[in-house]
Amino acid sequence: MSGTHKIAVIGGDGIGPEVTAETIKVIRAAGVPIDTTDFDLGAGRYQRDGEVLSDETLEQLRTYDAILLGAVGPAIGDTSIPSGTLERGLLLKMRFAFDTYINLRPFTGVPGSIAQGCDFVVIRENTEGTYAGEGGFLRKGTAHEIATQGSVNTRFGVERCARFAFELARSRPRKKLTLVHKTNVLTFSGDLWDRTVTEVARSYPDVTLDYNHIDAACIYMVEQPGRYDVIVTDNLFGDILTDLAGAVSGGIGFASSANLNPERTGPSVFEPVHGSAHDIAGQNKANPLAAISSGALMLRHLGEDAAAQRIEAIVREFAFDPAAQTASTIEIGDTVAERL
Numbered sequence: 001m002s003g004t005h006k007i008a009v010i011g012g013d014g015i016g017p018e019v020t021a022e023t024i025k026v027i028r029a030a031g032v033p034i035d036t037t038d039f040d041l042g043a044g045r046y047q048r049d050g051e052v053l054s055d056e057t058l059e060q061l062r063t064y065d066a067i068l069l070g071a072v073g074p075a076i077g078d079t080s081i082p083s084g085t086l087e088r089g090l091l092l093k094m095r096f097a098f099d100t101y102i103n104l105r106p107f108t109g110v111p112g113s114i115a116q117g118c119d120f121v122v123i124r125e126n127t128e129g130t131y132a133g134e135g136g137f138l139r140k141g142t143a144h145e146i147a148t149q150g151s152v153n154t155r156f157g158v159e160r161c162a163r164f165a166f167e168l169a170r171s172r173p174r175k176k177l178t179l180v181h182k183t184n185v186l187t188f189s190g191d192l193w194d195r196t197v198t199e200v201a202r203s204y205p206d207v208t209l210d211y212n213h214i215d216a217a218c219i220y221m222v223e224q225p226g227r228y229d230v231i232v233t234d235n236l237f238g239d240i241l242t243d244l245a246g247a248v249s250g251g252i253g254f255a256s257s258a259n260l261n262p263e264r265t266g267p268s269v270f271e272p273v274h275g276s277a278h279d280i281a282g283q284n285k286a287n288p289l290a291a292i293s294s295g296a297l298m299l300r301h302l303g304e305d306a307a308a309q310r311i312e313a314i315v316r317e318f319a320f321d322p323a324a325q326t327a328s329t330i331e332i333g334d335t336v337a338e339r340l
């Protein structure tokens with residue numbers, strides 16, 4: 001399409017580098033010109049020299065058209081990295097700095113899964129809520145200590161997220177949007193979300209708007225996943241609900257995600273939902289389909305729709321193939337590349 005795309009690659013830890021390598025292989029096989037630069041970041045880097053993500057590296061990343069991320073994190077049981085170091089210092093730092101305010105996660109239920117035959121997308125607000133980091137300790141470590149963790153919800157932030165979700169719902173055949181929140185208990189943030197989404201809905205009379213409380217949405221996700229088309233929700237509810245959505249759709253091994261800055265004032269970040277799975281790292285065992293699907297989301301964002309569509313169709317067909325359950329990481333990458 002529009003020349004060579006400059007991609008920053010953060011393979012990360014565990015199976016991360018293996019699944020991103022297959023993703024790059026597939027993108028090249030699709031004929032999309034990309035120029036990649038590897039960034040050594042994650043648990044391994046932190047353990048080696050203490051860097052999580054310096055401001056200097058952050059500014060280098062900002063110059064790329066997109067960022068492809070594998071997975072970051074230490075092995076389970078490795079307690080050498082305090083919880084939150086990589087989450088806040090690397091992943092969330094990028095989300096905030098690059099203003100990737102949409103976290104888009106599509107789900108297609110594979111055969112045999114609870115959500116078999118269903119197709120829905122969760123739009124998670126990605127820069128506010130409890131993730132904003134508001135709060136602190138008082139009298140920490142004493143018997144009278146207090147910890148608060150606030151939820152930040154701005155009219156601006158909720159509205160831009162709602163608009164994105166309505167636009168997406170409008171572009172899909174069913175044109176249905178479900179707001180998921182907990183307005184019966186979170187009467188301040190829930191009220192802001194409810195009023196904002198209801199107001200934005202006036203500009204989208206062609207989209208059917210529904211509402212579910214988060215607890216009910218968890219039941220529906222398991223018992224009636226077919227009721228969903230597009231879901232819009234806040235940061236933490238979206239985090240939890242997309243893990244459940246992954247589980248009912250055939251496993252987190254298939255779940256892809258895009259951290260989008262729709263206005264392109266910063267690079268968007270594309271990553272599989274799964275983690276670094278150190279227990280199977282380096283054994284050519286990881287399923288790279290979630291990473292490859294995330295690569296397809298990246299291509300869509302870069303305007304390479306035709307290539308994205310071809311990759312998505314092959315991934316879908318392959319995910320539905322029992323052979324994919326036993327194939328190696330490289331075999332899956334090679335097969336998708338060949339079918340292209």
Ligand code: IPM
Nearest residue numbers: 086087088091092239242273
């Ligand atoms: C996810 C992850 C992250 C999140 C963590 C690792 C910061 O769970 O992308 O869903 O909570 O957003």
Ligand code: MN
Nearest residue numbers: 239240242243
């Ligand atoms: Mn999560």
